[in-house]
Amino acid sequence: MPDRGTQILxxxxxxxxxxxxxxxxxxxxxxxxGVSTAxxxxxxxxxxxxxxxxxxxxNKRAVRYTDxxxxxxxxxxxxxxxxxxxxxxxxxxxxxxxxxxxxxRATAVFDPDLREDLAAATGAWVDDLSHLIRQxxxxxxxxxxxxxxxxxxxxxxxxxxxxxxxLTGLVPLERARELLRDAxxxxxxxxxxxxx
Numbered sequence: 343m344p345d346r347g348t349q350i351l352x353x354x355x356x357x358x359x360x361x362x363x364x365x366x367x368x369x370x371x372x373x374x375x376g377v378s379t380a381x382x383x384x385x386x387x388x389x390x391x392x393x394x395x396x397x398x399x400x401n402k403r404a405v406r407y408t409d410x411x412x413x414x415x416x417x418x419x420x421x422x423x424x425x426x427x428x429x430x431x432x433x434x435x436x437x438x439x440x441x442x443x444x445x446x447r448a449t450a451v452f453d454p455d456l457r458e459d460l461a462a463a464t465g466a467w468v469d470d471l472s473h474l475i476r477q478x479x480x481x482x483x484x485x486x487x488x489x490x491x492x493x494x495x496x497x498x499x500x501x502x503x504x505x506x507x508x509l510t511g512l513v514p515l516e517r518a519r520e521l522l523r524d525a526x527x528x529x530x531x532x533x534x535x536x537x538x
Contacts, residue, residue, distance in 0.1 A: 346377060351396055353375035359445065400443055407436065417481065418483065425471070426471075430504060
């Protein structure tokens with residue numbers, strides 16, 4: 343059973359994914375988590391602290407489910423492709439994470455503190471992908487024209503957009519994954535063994 347802090351963050355992520363951030367009340371999170379509001383204030387100080395820590399929680403959870411599924415013996419291009427495709431999988435955890443991430447991203451437009459935290463999390467994701475692209479370049483599996491950082495920024499932005507379209511039913515999951523694979527091929531160049 344998770345500790346109380348984790349229980350609260352899980353409840354906050356569920357509520358944010360289902361109903362968004364606007365109007366989210368600490369009392370609702372307390373009821374969802376089965377704890378007192380005083381305990382939430384003890385752990386997170388205020389609503390802003392709860393939102394920032396929830397963003398951190400969903401980011402760490404995404405890293406966990408991604409890292410657990412990646413094959414460390416695969417080449418860097420395959421790892422990059424798998425890492426991005428794992429953000430488009432029909433599991434409750436990924437659906438909840440993606441929906442909550444989108445809601446927190448929308449709220450960051452008006453919340454400078456949350457914006458900084460979101461920028462840091464997104465920057466870390468871009469850095470991870472840039473590193474894999476550079477590794478793929480070294481072994482001849484990638485030739486991004488605009489450089490690894492620009493390619494990584496475009497690919498992460500695409501994943502976020504495709505995720506929103508998939509979650510809202512505008513694009514079927516398999517189509518979103520196909521579009522992502524095509525974008526990776528365009529960004530990184532076709533691998534030498536590919537004839538597609």
